[in-house]
Amino acid sequence: MLGGKKVKKTVSIFTLALCLLVLMSYPVLAKTINVWTGFPELEPFYKWAGAEFSKTHPDIEVKVLSTSLREFEQKLVTSIPTGTGPEVFDVGPYIAIKLIDAGLLPVNPPELDSYLKSGAWSQFAVDYVTIKGKTYGLPLMNGSRAALFCNKDMFKEAGLDPNKPPTTYKELMEAAQKLTTYDKSGNVIRSGLSLRISGGGSGLTEKFRFVLHNAGADLIVPTGDGKWKNGIDNEAGRDALRYYIDALHKYKVDDPQVKHDSDAFVTDTTAMFLRESWVIGEVKSKNPNLNYGVAPMPGWRRHDTLSQPWAIYMSSEGAKSKEVVEFMKFLTSTQAAPQLIELSGWIPERNFDSASLVKETPQYEFFVNPPKEIGFYADPVIPAFDEIQTKIADELMEAFLNKKLVDNPKGIEKTVRKMANMIDSILKRYKAYGK
Template sequence: MKKKILGVLIASLLVGSIFTGCGNSNTAAKASDKPVEITFWHSMAGKNGEVITKMVKDFNSSHKNIKVNAQFQGKYDDAINKLKSAQKIKNGPDVMQVYDIGTRFMIDSGWTVPVQNFINDEKYDTSSLEPNILGYYSVNNKLYSMPFNTSTPIMYYNKDAFKAAGLDPENPPKTFSELEQAAAKLTKKDGSGKVSQYGYSMAIYGWFFEQFVTKQGQDYVNNGNGRTKAPTSVEFDKNGSGLKVLTEWKKLVASGNAGNFGRDEDATKNAFLAGKTAMYIESTAILSGVLTGVGNKFQVGTAPLPSFDDTKDGGVSIGGASLWAIDSKDKDKEKATWEFMKYMVSSKEQAYWASETGYFPVTKKAYDEQVMKDNLAQKPQFQTAIDQLHASPKTSKGALMSVFPEARQIIESNIEQMLQNNKSPEDTVKSAADSINASIKKYNEDNKK
């Protein structure tokens, strides 16, 4: 009897262990069925943030094995500072949107997986991506990040104001000499002599200074504009490009025909929307906002960035941001990041992104999408940015340096003083160059570059 009971107990234990084993197997299977979760940090607020949210939601719906958690991290400067803090405790994102001027820092940081690695492993075809945009984010033929939101500066102008001033609204200024003449005709004063409409305006923004250096076909920093290796000094003070930009800027404001609304880009934009300035420089990324803000008050025209007289037209460099893969040492997360990147630059998503924002597509195939065709039909002003990009030589890539955010602040501070008549253009160039060079030297010494 004892033997029989013992046999039943042993049998029960065996059956239990079998079921327990099956239970563990099911648990493991369920665990493996869970989607790979990755964190995406971005800097898109307002309408652009809403568009990003929808794109991420659509990705998650169509990729059941991946879940992207999108998290807004504030403006570009705020986001990259948060990344620096997060990397110290290994708690950063898996993929991050970083502005163009953060490129050299991201390369030097060692925190990332170059996108070129994924491209090579998969033999991914990049031929549909815009070559000028790829060029900016590539160093020594290696693509470090995936272009995403891209823009260039263009000139917005009030076609109705042009007509009233006797100017051809279909023939906006192409050079600064033409712009000076047009600005003089467009400037209006009230009975007391106060300016009621400036002919031209431009916010004190370091990006514009950089673009006008590029427009002259000149480098901003040495070492191949920071592309053959990390730069050691600026070039704009040696090649004459910086002085040319600042002399023209000062001349326009001093003439009384150009308004100076300071560093706040919104202040300059609002002056244009209110009809208080007839021409102004700004990113194509805000085209939709400008058209909405103007409404039916007047017709908006767009034109390429003005060239300098008797100077080679070097085109423009791109602005905006790209997507970076953060090295997590987790191959599954890295694969998921790559799938997400490819989705975000697909023709369908880029056409949607461009039509809803003002950034232009990073892939040429987006122009075949009906939503993009409809967008261009509704907003023909957008074509200016596309044509300007395609007309720019591949050499107009723009500079790379790790202290770019600081350099912009230095440039803006010095221009501000110049326009307040506290500095000459010559002193402004020297002061800015000296300060930026000091920052570059300190960074290189601290990082042994």
């Protein structure tokens, strides 16, 4: 009996050793860094970065998930609180501040904080990701710095100088009237100016603010006591809405029935539109022979453009990993900067040598070297702002389709006041309203 036990013990030890040997013969399962984005055009960049990072970190696998921006934001805000979200993600400040206020995003560890303050970013960018003296995430790209895209061939066809694009919103409307083409029934075939008039969400309101801000108004303005109130119930706010109404229904330089935005520009169905640098990448991939130029945002009472640092963040789980911290630094490195531009069209927020970029693609000039006379503004970093933009987008879409607002000052005033009251109501609910 005793000998039998020894045999069984020997067999058990042998079996255990054999199992260990078999397990050791398989590669160690890679650690996974999940990256989420609401910008599908960033997916190739993240995949490139993952492949490059794995060369020096062979045990790391980077997986990328990209969806539409609105779907991504909804998925993110429900997954982060439960710890089921990604280790790394990029998101706008209005979503980030909600997560920060809820204690769901980690403060940058000392290594990332020092890296952020090393001089690689402007003080504006550093300040933008600093909340109550603490830094969160790293600015990846400039999410706006929008400019005017112009089809040069269409300018020539209309008798306009392609090297002298409109510099004011008045000139923009005048040029758009000359650039628009119609069928025999007077329907727009090719818009002279493609405006963002549908799609919903905060993006529509953001594009409306291109006109609103330079007209001299803002959605919300500070009251001096750390609070805010609406900034549109005034002449400038009414002028901005009237500009859209006139473009759509009075001068008919755009129409809801034709293609819009980048789809219209790359398919030669609009002559001009206002958008960010990523459009350059879109043109390269879909219509590389398009003859076009990029000019500064037109001016009005102001001459500014939206400058929006767009950052990458770590989840609380991701921040526990040394590899995730290193990957964050790699994504914002000088090595990655050219690839961000090449693969997505977006401009890195960090400082980098842009000479070769502009030489190869002159359309990038404004985005990397904006004229000194151009000012900048940014989204207010408060939790209420995303809801304000989203709710106002619904009001704007309805207003844009209302032909009765043409040459109707009282109707314009009533519509703007309704939006102003809605803004103040939201601010009050967030306890952010001031007089």
